Amino acid sequence: xxxxxxxxxxxxxxxxxxxxxxxxxxxxxxxxxxxxxxxxxxxxxxxxxxxxxxxxxxxxxxxxxxxxxxxxxxxxxxxxxxxxxxxxxxxxxxxxxxxxxxxxxxxxxxxxxxxxxxxxxxxxxxxxxxxxxxxxxxxxxxxxxxxxxxxxxxxxxxxxxxxxxxxxxxxxxxxxxxxxxxxxxxxxxxxxxxxxxxxxxxxxxxxxxxxxxxxxxxxxxxxxxxxxxxxxxxxxxxxxxxxxxxxxxxxxxxxxxxxxxxxxxxxxxxxxxxxxxxxxxxxxxxxxxxxxxxxxxxxxxxxxxxxxxxxxxxxxxxxxxxxxxxxxxxxxxxxxxxxxxxxxxxxxxxxxxxxxxxxxxxxxxxxxxxxxxxxxxxxxxxxxxxxxxxxxxxxxxxxxxxxxxxxxxxxxxxxxxxxxxxxxxxxxxxxx
Amino acid sequence: xxxxxxxxxxxxxxxxxxxxxxxxxxxxxxxxxxxxxxxxxxxxxxxxxxxxxxxxxxxxxxxxxxxxxxxxxxxxxxxxxxxxxxxxxxxxxxxxxxxxxxxxxxxxxxxxxxxxxxxxxxxxxxxxxxxxxxxxxxxxxxxxxxxxxxxxxxxxxxxxxxxxxxxxxxxxxxxxxxxxxxxxxxxxxxxxxxxxxxxxxxxxxxxxxxxxxxxxxxxxxxxxxxxxxxxxxxxxxxxxxxxxxxxxxxxxxxxxxxxxxxxxxxxxxxxxxxxxxxxxxxxxxxxxxxxxxxxxxxxxxxxxxxxxxxxxxxxxxxxxxxxxxxxxxxxxxxxxxxxxxxxxxxxxxxxxxxxxxxxxxxxxxxxxxxxxxxxxxxxxxxxxxxxxxxxxxxxxxxxxxxxxxxxxxxxxxxxxxxxxxxxxxxxxxxxx
Numbered sequence: 001x002x003x004x005x006x007x008x009x010x011x012x013x014x015x016x017x018x019x020x021x022x023x024x025x026x027x028x029x030x031x032x033x034x035x036x037x038x039x040x041x042x043x044x045x046x047x048x049x050x051x052x053x054x055x056x057x058x059x060x061x062x063x064x065x066x067x068x069x070x071x072x073x074x075x076x077x078x079x080x081x082x083x084x085x086x087x088x089x090x091x092x093x094x095x096x097x098x099x100x101x102x103x104x105x106x107x108x109x110x111x112x113x114x115x116x117x118x119x120x121x122x123x124x125x126x127x128x129x130x131x132x133x134x135x136x137x138x139x140x141x142x143x144x145x146x147x148x149x150x151x152x153x154x155x156x157x158x159x160x161x162x163x164x165x166x167x168x169x170x171x172x173x174x175x176x177x178x179x180x181x182x183x184x185x186x187x188x189x190x191x192x193x194x195x196x197x198x199x200x201x202x203x204x205x206x207x208x209x210x211x212x213x214x215x216x217x218x219x220x221x222x223x224x225x226x227x228x229x230x231x232x233x234x235x236x237x238x239x240x241x242x243x244x245x246x247x248x249x250x251x252x253x254x255x256x257x258x259x260x261x262x263x264x265x266x267x268x269x270x271x272x273x274x275x276x277x278x279x280x281x282x283x284x285x286x287x288x289x290x291x292x293x294x295x296x297x298x299x300x301x302x303x304x305x306x307x308x309x310x311x312x313x314x315x316x317x318x319x320x321x322x323x324x325x326x327x328x329x330x331x332x333x334x335x336x337x338x339x340x341x342x343x344x345x346x347x348x349x350x351x352x353x354x355x356x357x358x359x360x361x362x363x364x365x366x367x368x369x370x371x372x373x374x375x376x377x378x379x380x381x382x383x384x385x386x387x388x389x390x391x392x393x394x395x396x397x398x399x400x401x402x403x404x405x406x407x408x409x410x411x412x413x414x415x416x417x418x419x420x421x422x423x424x425x426x427x428x429x430x431x432x
Numbered sequence: 433x434x435x436x437x438x439x440x441x442x443x444x445x446x447x448x449x450x451x452x453x454x455x456x457x458x459x460x461x462x463x464x465x466x467x468x469x470x471x472x473x474x475x476x477x478x479x480x481x482x483x484x485x486x487x488x489x490x491x492x493x494x495x496x497x498x499x500x501x502x503x504x505x506x507x508x509x510x511x512x513x514x515x516x517x518x519x520x521x522x523x524x525x526x527x528x529x530x531x532x533x534x535x536x537x538x539x540x541x542x543x544x545x546x547x548x549x550x551x552x553x554x555x556x557x558x559x560x561x562x563x564x565x566x567x568x569x570x571x572x573x574x575x576x577x578x579x580x581x582x583x584x585x586x587x588x589x590x591x592x593x594x595x596x597x598x599x600x601x602x603x604x605x606x607x608x609x610x611x612x613x614x615x616x617x618x619x620x621x622x623x624x625x626x627x628x629x630x631x632x633x634x635x636x637x638x639x640x641x642x643x644x645x646x647x648x649x650x651x652x653x654x655x656x657x658x659x660x661x662x663x664x665x666x667x668x669x670x671x672x673x674x675x676x677x678x679x680x681x682x683x684x685x686x687x688x689x690x691x692x693x694x695x696x697x698x699x700x701x702x703x704x705x706x707x708x709x710x711x712x713x714x715x716x717x718x719x720x721x722x723x724x725x726x727x728x729x730x731x732x733x734x735x736x737x738x739x740x741x742x743x744x745x746x747x748x749x750x751x752x753x754x755x756x757x758x759x760x761x762x763x764x765x766x767x768x769x770x771x772x773x774x775x776x777x778x779x780x781x782x783x784x785x786x787x788x789x790x791x792x793x794x795x796x797x798x799x800x801x802x803x804x805x806x807x808x809x810x811x812x813x814x815x816x817x818x819x820x821x822x823x824x825x826x827x828x829x830x831x832x833x834x835x836x837x838x839x840x841x842x843x844x845x846x847x848x849x850x851x852x853x854x855x856x857x858x859x860x861x862x863x864x
Contacts, residue, residue, distance in 0.1 A: 076785060076788040076789055077788040077789075077790075077793070077794045077795070077796070078784055078785050078787065078788030078794070078796045079788075105781070107781060107785070108781055108784055108796065108809060108812065108813070108814060109813065109814070110811075110812045110813035112813075142779075142781065143779075143780075143781020143782070143784070143785060144780060144781040144784075144809065144814045145814070146814075208768070209768060209782075209785070255766070255767040255768055256767075257766050257767065257768045257769075257782070257785065257786060257789070258785060258786075258788065258789040259785060260781075260785050260788065334687070334689050335687040335688075335689065335767065335851075335855070335859070336640070336641060336687055336689045336859055339855075339856055339858075339859030339860040340859065340860065342856065342860040343859070343860030343861055345860065347574075347575075348575075348576060349537070349539060349540055349574065349575020349576040349692075350575070350641075350689070352510055352540055352575070352576075353508060353510050353539070353575060353641070353689065353690065353691060353692050354689060354690075355510065356508040356509040356510030356511075356690065356692065357508055357509075357689070357690040358509075361509070362509045362510070363509070364509070364510045364540065377540060377576065379542075380540065380542045381540070381541065381542035381544075382540060382541070382576045382577070382578075418860075419767075419856060419860075420856060420860070421853040421856045421857070423767070423771075423856075424771055424774065424851060424852060424853045424855075424856060425853070426771075427767070427768055427771030427772065427775070428771040428772065428774040428775030428777065428850075428851070428852070429775055
């Protein structure tokens with residue numbers, strides 16, 4: 001027997017017709033350290049009925065007290081309504097929480113979309129008695145459809161009534177932000193400031209339309225929320241978050257298609273009491289932040305739509321960092337390279353020719369290319385190698401492409417995945 | 433019974449182990465007007481055994497007398513040996529012919545590769561008694577393998593012995609340059625100069641690794657050869673060819689991966705006697721050249737690896753031509769857009785969000801997007817339309833994406849194709 005009309009039941013079946021595509025759903029076991037492990041945070045996830053699958057699709061993440069915050073958004077010129085509203089709400093560097101839905105991106109929805117994003121904040125704020133400007137709205141899903149507010153508003157109320165700080169609550173929030181993701185993506189780190197433990201945790205979603213370019217000045221629908229109980233100013237948070245994003249989310253691509261909705265949000269409750277104001281504390285915090293962000297970014301690549309493996313492109317010996325990143329990205333976005341990875345085919349010519357397309361100087365005669373640990377090309381000429389052995393090495397869950405340009409000292413890493421028929425199935429064989 | 437050892441038999445079976453991948457092969461009926469329809473040209477194609485399939489893989493195209501010539505090459509920084517040699521040979525603007533092989537790109541093969549490319553010219557030149565610098569070498573196929581010269585040299589000799597100017601000869605040459613192409617690609621045009629008929633014809637290959645950026649200042653293995661019996665200087669040919677390439681081959685993408693081997697060659701025999709030196713003759717020649725190049729470019733998109741349809745991206749109302757091209761290309765290269773095209777899914781949000789990624793100003797609130805003839809998005813908001821009707825319209829062999837930016841008067845067109853599972857099969861399910 002199904003739920004009664006109007007009843008909000010997490011995980012209950014619902015026959016609402018608004019789809020994201022059906023796809024098998026794997027909820028992995030929660031790790032010990034979850035999003036609510038840092039002190040001062042509550043969360044919930046409920047099934048509003050935006051998705052037809054019986055999974056949470058509206059989530060609420062709340063800081064017990066006003067948190068300092070830093071938020072980075074997509075740099076796509078077409079931005080979703082929650083990004084327009086979110087930029088205003090995040091500007092002051094203080095937030096009480098995040099209200100998010102999946103299954104609908106609320107993008108390309110005009111003024112009505114903005115009103116709906118604001119309404120999500122308002123309903124959330126009313127439940128926890130705060131100003132609506134202290135709530136960050138997020139949405140992910142199909143572009144160009146109005147939000148079903150008659151489902152979302154009561155779901156936010158229901159989520160507020162279920163807030164808690166357990167692993168289960170964190171798990172429901174993690175599920176509420178997923179679209180074509182097959183697995184939950186979480187990471188955590190801790191460090192000490194003057195012997196005081198500081199905790200950092202994160203959760204993100206992202207599988208397709210992934211290639212974030214986040215910036216104050218970001219491609220994907222990539223949503224990521226980080227919590228910490230550190231005590232830090234918005235300015236410090238923003239600076240460190242931007243640096244961490246460049247080495248993580250901005251270095252991952254599945255299909256290199258920028259989303260209208262990418263959002264990376266860091267909330268600091270301050271409840272550990274440990275201040276991030278000394279050089280030592282800042283260094284520790286920056287390192288922990290980078291670790292968490294890189295772990296999450298790698299999880300996105302590994303769970304890319306249709307992906308069977310993560311492909312790590314490491315370019316070294318470049319003349320400068322811009323060149324290293326441009327060469328790595330040119331390789332990472334090539335469908336031919338990604339298909340070769342899928343087929344475990346040591347067709348290194350595709351890698352070298354992709355590098356030659358980068359809009360920076362690249363000299364094939366100087367470079368050394370290692371594929372899955374074996375040198376396959378050196379100094380403009382093919383190296384002798386066992387194709388079956390390299391092919392076997394490419395069957396692992398992670399394939400490393402290591403290109404040394406021998407032109408300088410700069411390096412960069414980009415994470416991507418293989419391109420499979422499953423990617424085409426996911427993105428062609430269903431109708432909006 | 434197979435051919436005797438050493439015997440070169442066009443179309444005969446050969447069990448040589450050097451593969452391109454097996455794939456069904458469709459030789460379409462020749463059109464009436466073929467590459468050898470302009471006066472003064474001979475061609476042949478023979479099976480050397482580079483390909484295992486019983487098809488021509490070495491071709492020879494010869495002008496009866498020294499032709500004026502213009503050649504554009506890839507602007508990938510990694511260039512194949514025949515491009516290195518070809519740039520030198522084409523520099524003077526005079527050529528006697530082209531010697532080409534398929535099944536092996538002779539790219540990333542070092543000094544030995546250059547020697548082999550030169551040897552191809554030398555063997556060809558000896559057969560027709562000309563200087564080897566008057567021969568343009570071309571190769572297409574797998575990167576990083578040395579050419580099997582013991583097969584190629586005798587094949588060039590055999591091709592020279594079979595030269596002719598019939599439709600059959602043109603067809604053999606067309607087949608000799610094909611790799612994953614399913615169909616021959618030919619086009620032709622004629623015009624008059626002072627009541628004198630001038631003929632122009634072209635043949636090209638290209639299906640994967642397509643995204644040419646040809647230039648004196650060009651992505652793909654795209655090979656295209658044009659013949660004309662016009663009488664024109666190398667300077668005029670080069671100027672008009674570059675202009676035509678920008679509106680055709682440089683505006684087509686299958687996987688937007690630049691090749692190391694792209695070559696576009698125009699040979700003018702002068703044998704019509706009609707001089708291209710007046711403004712009127714130049715305008716007529718430019719128009720004919722653009723027609724032939726655009727026809728060939730569209731044939732490449734339609735025969736893209738795994739493609740079921742051609743997708744024409746037309747951007748109008750842009751602030752300038754650079755912006756129009758950048759926005760059109762951003763849409764054309766998006767795997768999400770291409771999968772939606774494959775699935776006949778009117779998921780226009782992918783088109784708008786791709787446009788927002790272009791590195792030029794784009795304002796979604798001003799634009800009007802038509803998909804397969806129906807307005808789906810206007811002024812920042814979804815338009816009302818029948819999704820089943822648009823989906824039905826997308827099932828045609830050509831889908832037109834028409835984006836009016838309402839920001840200026842510039843426009844651009846890019847041709848691409850859908851992304852199918854067959855593309856992944858072709859590029860993942862075989863081993864080099």
